[in-house]
Amino acid sequence: MEMWRYYDVTHARHGLMNPFSSERILELGFVLGLDGETRVLDIACGHAEMLMLWHERFGLTGVGVDASPYHFARAVERKADRLPEADLALVEGDGKDFGTDERFDVAVCLGASWIWGGHARTLHALTAHAKPGGLVVVGEPHWRSDPTPAYLEAEGLTRETFHDLAGCHDVAVGQGLTLIWMSDATLQDWDRYEMLQNAALDDFARAHPDDPDLPALIARRRTADQAYLTCGREALGWAVWAFRVPG
Numbered sequence: 274m275e276m277w278r279y280y281d282v283t284h285a286r287h288g289l290m291n292p293f294s295s296e297r298i299l300e301l302g303f304v305l306g307l308d309g310e311t312r313v314l315d316i317a318c319g320h321a322e323m324l325m326l327w328h329e330r331f332g333l334t335g336v337g338v339d340a341s342p343y344h345f346a347r348a349v350e351r352k353a354d355r356l357p358e359a360d361l362a363l364v365e366g367d368g369k370d371f372g373t374d375e376r377f378d379v380a381v382c383l384g385a386s387w388i389w390g391g392h393a394r395t396l397h398a399l400t401a402h403a404k405p406g407g408l409v410v411v412g413e414p415h416w417r418s419d420p421t422p423a424y425l426e427a428e429g430l431t432r433e434t435f436h437d438l439a440g441c442h443d444v445a446v447g448q449g450l451t452l453i454w455m456s457d458a459t460l461q462d463w464d465r466y467e468m469l470q471n472a473a474l475d476d477f478a479r480a481h482p483d484d485p486d487l488p489a490l491i492a493r494r495r496t497a498d499q500a501y502l503t504c505g506r507e508a509l510g511w512a513v514w515a516f517r518v519p520g
Contacts, residue, residue: 274489281343282477282490283470290319290344291384291412292458292466292511298323299330304454305379305408305515307331314338314377314402316368317385321348324361334360335377340367340388369398376404383412383513392436393444396516400448406520408453410513415441417510424504427496438512450516458511467501470494 284290289298307313309332315324318337327333339345345365352361364371368388380402382388386395392413399409414435425431436444442452458466474494478487 274486274493277341277343278486279490279493280341281347282486283473283494284319284344285473285476286469287466287473288320288322290322292462293383293412293456293513294462294465295322295326297456297462297513298326301410301454301456301513301515302327302331305410307333307379309333311335311378312375313379313381314375316371316380316382316399316402317388318348318363319344320351321361321363322351323381323383325352325356325359328356328359328361335379336362336364336373338364338366338368338371340365373402377402377407378404379408379410381410383410384414384511386411386413391434392441393448396445396448396450400450400518403518405518407518408515409450409518410515412511412513413441415510415512416508418508420508421504424500424508427500428505435509438510441512441514445514445516449519452514453517454513454515456513460506463501463506463511467498467506471498 289295307327311333313324313333313335315335315337318324318339321337324335324337337348339348342365345363348363352363380399382395382399386392389395389398395411396409403409416435416437471494474490
């Protein structure tokens with residue numbers, strides 16, 4: 274089963290494809306001082322919900338990039354239905370390969386630091402896309418407590434894959450970035466994010482009972498549920514960070 278198809282099916286009910294709510298994303302926009310003059314780059318934009326929310330509330334413009342052909346197609350469709358005239362460009366492609374001479378007021382990647390191979394490289398890559406004195410915003414997993422060996426094995430992780438909160442901050446400070454804002458996902462945020470995937474898969478299973486990928490989809494979700502409920506829910510956190518780039 275293709276990886277992108279799994280995420281397309283299980284995230285069909287998600288607007289924002291991360292554990293934050295629309296309200297918290299808008300709060301972040303207020304904190305960052307977004308307005309009609311702001312240009313935003315969103316790497317791994319998913320369904321482009323954050324860009325559209327920020328455009329609707331603050332009037333900003335920007336670019337969203339996503340590697341999944343399914344997510345990209347949904348983003349294009351949603352923008353066409355909701356904000357057809359908005360200056361929000363959507364690009365299908367791998368975020369690490371996105372090249373442009375433009376430097377943005379805000380460079381964002383929420384929950385996809387695997388694109389560059391971790392938190393440190395993500396911050397470095399986003400800083401290269403930001404204007405001097407601009408902002409980089411990342412959504413990054415972190416350890417709340419020590420994960421069990423069984424959880425690490427089930428998820429294909431090691432203890433070193435992620436930092437704790439202090440470690441995430443130390444990495445940024447080591448790159449000359451200044452912390453502006455941090456907000457951690459709650460357990461309720463996590464539950465909503467994880468369980469919407471089950472609801473979406475249930476929708477798909479009832480609508481497409483003969484789909485050849487269905488057994489693999491169900492098996493993968495069951496494994497994810499087991500890992501989440503036995504350890505992941507308590508051990509793994511997810512926080513959004515905003516840092517000021519040196520001027």
